[in-house]
Amino acid sequence: MHRYRSHTCGELRASDVGSDVRLSGWLHNRRDLGGILFIDLRDHYGITQLVARPGTPAYEALDKLSKETVVRVDGTVVSRGTENVNPDLPTGEIEIEVGEVEVLGAAAPLPFTINTEDGVNEERRLEYRFLDLRRERMHRNILLRTSVISAIRHKMAAMGFNEMATPILSATSPEGARDFVVPSRLNPGKFYALPQAPQQFKQLLMISGFDRYFQIAPCFRDEDARADRSPGEFYQLDVEMSFVEQEDVFQPIEKLMTEIFEEFGRGRHVTSPFPRIPFREAMLKYGSDKPDLRAKLELVDITDVFEGSEFKAFAGRHVRALPVPAVQDQPRKFFDQLGEYAVSLGAKGLAWVRVTEDGSLTGPIAKFLTEENVAELTKRLQLAAGHAVFFGAGEFDEVSKIMGAVRVEAAKRAGHFEEGVFRFCWIVDFPMYEKDEETGKIDFSHNPFSMPQGGLEALETQDPLDILGWQYDIVCNGVELSSGAIRNHEPEIMLKAFEIAGYDRETVEEQFAGMLRAFRFGAPPHGGIAPGVDRIVMLLADEPNIRETIAFPLNGNAQDLMMGAPTELPEERLRELHLSVRKPQPK
Incomplete structure (x- = not known):
């Protein structure tokens, strides 16, 4: 027999009655009924009830162990009897008469209960996240996330997309949020930036001739937390396609979203096809560019x-x-x-x-x-x-x-x-520019790399505030799942678009040297989108907070309470990185 188990805690059924088995797992719950000890043993796969009778070595061992102790038990599968069947458990028809117990990992007193969803605060849960993830709801959410990502990969490959990796260490980019920066030891005084998105790299892949790309991409943004946004890092389904117009991007993504939400939505109806709603119409009819169509x-x-x-x-x-x-x-x-x-x-x-x-x-x-x-x-x-x-x-x-x-x-x-449904829509025709009410400055309203509707002629002849971009969002139940655009792939159009937003030619040539150089060697028309994986899982799990679907999230202050990050660096490490620290003065 295997050292630790012959079966999992979710595997045994009535057909196994009479078998000698070995299980390993955590002591989930314990009940003493009339001198007989009943133990719920839990592992990744489920729960099996153990029985230990007074006067046996198993009873003496299990009676003294705290909840969440990891044990190996040997015993015999017995029937619970019709009157004692637990219909809520797949293993509810049987239990294990325990003969031998081995402690594999003792558990200290718990900071909160695992077998109930009590009202412990989030900070405490994040500090002991490894315990929080043992709870049924959290365990289910993380497995849902795994299944969703696996299904996305399979479906994207089936539609002819190729999964490719893009760099994590790169240069800073004006994506609309602050970068996380990494000092370079070999290049004193210079810094890498963690990617806010693989935007430029996926465009470069199209210019390189790969046609259909996707990636479950980690993205890093130094921004404040919200219920639907995790600070620090998040994951998105990053997609790019060559020789496409807007509707060509919509078709595979709409198919993917429909299939994913039907497969994992637990019977909730999915809108199909997704209505297309112009930005200005959405603002007038719904007061938001993220309308909840329920x-x-x-x-x-x-x-x-x-x-x-x-x-x-x-x-x-x-x-x-x-x-x-x-x-x-x-x-x-x-x-x-x-x-x-x-x-x-x-x-x-x-x-x-x-x-x-x-x-x-x-x-x-x-x-x-x-x-x-x-x-x-x-x-x-x-x-x-x-x-x-x-x-x-x-x-x-x-x-x-x-x-x-x-x-x-x-x-x-x-x-x-309308309850119990997923109501999707596309928000389209976003304004290319907006005016800062305080300064009067014209700036990009959405994505600076988008192709303006009307191209160079529109940039040269229209009021900037009237120009629309080939930009689009997917919204579901009032949650923005992704933004995308048909890209600006022509150097002169890009330079003019940035000029209107106040960037001189030299600045654009310097900041986007790699992109512009690539455009000048034959760039195909291309476009893409990047649905947020965390938000997709949040909707499918029916969770109000995105952190409930991430295994190890940061808290609202972008801190990892479990690992103690961020931390200070010792002086010798700072010297090695050619850094000195200037802390803010106390007020």
């Missing part, structure tokens, strides 16, 4: 209805309306709570009216609306008895943010929200 409500721009109005709250401001049908049975509390929610987002309040049976409007602002206002709102919003309308007014971006969130919250509260 909410079956849309915003309507009614700014023009109140042009020249004497109602000061709306006059001269951007006004967005949210019509909500079938709220006739909602109490006043429904309206008040939505108002409180809007205030929590930064609004000064949330105006609203309700449509009565005779078509008239009631509510806090009804008296400020003229007959012309009511007629136009009724027509524009297709109002009927039982409808309510919520209003937001102010600057465009502010109103979009607040009313976009109110749209989803109102849908959930009023029964217009």
